[in-house]
Amino acid sequence: MREKLQRPVDLARQHGRSTQAIRNYEAAGILPETDRTPSGYRTYTPTHATALAAYLALVPGHGNQTATSIMRAINGYATADALALIDESHAQLLEDRRTLRAVETALRDLEPVPAERGDTFVGPLSRRLGIRPATLRKWEDAGLVQPRRDPRTSYRIYGAADVRDALLTHQLRRGGYLLEQISPVIAQVRSAGGVAPLESMLRDWRARLDARGRAMLTGAAALDAYLACRSAESSATRGDGTEGRTSSSRQTGRTSGSSVTAR
Incomplete structure (x- = not known):
């Protein structure tokens, strides 16, 4: 028929x-x-x-x-x-889910840095992270950290937000993520004014991945x-x-x- x-x-x-x-x-x-x-x-x-x-x-x-x-x-x-x-x-x-989990873990593990105690220099911060000062400068070139300069000495001064961004970058780099993959995450942290407001973004991100699945x-x-x-x-x-x-x-x-x- x-x-x-x-x-x-x-x-x-x-x-x-x-x-x-x-x-x-x-x-x-x-x-x-x-x-x-x-x-x-x-x-x-x-x-x-x-x-x-x-x-x-x-x-x-x-x-x-x-x-x-x-x-x-x-x-x-x-x-x-x-x-x-x-x-x-x-x-x-699957890779997107792994990225989300890495970001969630990195944000969860960040320790709050009081603003009045956040200022530091290249040496102390690089030692805290266990990296070379040249790595911090590379991250600065990529826009991942934005330290200000001392007007008298021109030394880099890392404020509380810079320390937070450096810690987050370090944790994501340890997870195998490239600088260009980390950059949008740092931008989101900055635009949200810190880590806490990103919880809503992460929930939405997870929901979108679930819906896609x-x-x-x-x-x-x-x-x-x-x-x-x-x-x-x-x-x-x-x-x-x-x-x-x-x-x-x-x-x-x-x-x-x-x-x-x-x-």
Whole structure:
């Protein structure tokens, strides 16, 4: 029995998209190629609807670019490449979680430094951290610490906020993070006026990571449904011997596309 055919507008309405968006998805390789009627109209099947549902489910967890690449790979019969892209997204999410935990640990371990007792010089601070004075100067060049200069001697003077930033930088460096990765954290600490106000930011960060993880699960389920649909369609096509004709009709549609107005 033939699958129920749909017009672009039918597929668009199902997912709250415009008909032009549906055409764009097909042109981008997000949807598999469509057959056309003798008069040039596109016709979509439930497989196309499942593909669109999979793409839209993938976007929240993987982003538009990766979701598009995943769908292109699957529609190009490179499922292993699609799965590798999914693995990379999960690896990035895991790395983001590790970064969050490192920041939480670093902030938790910071000791309050009273403002009136916070001033210190390069030597005492470097000895406290167990690093060379040159390392502190490197951090200064990267904007991670901002000591003021004594107007008479030009010596660097590290205030309470500088000591806090140096301690946080030191702990994150011990966790394996690069200076360019640490810089945004230090900026957040400064803009928040200290460590305490960052608790809300960390909660939001954690919630976003959790939401992304859940979205990846939702996307995986939708993508699995699309893969199952494609597999069933492929088996049915081989069973009734129409695979060659389907391929030929789609090739004809691509070849004649320049002379047929897109509908």
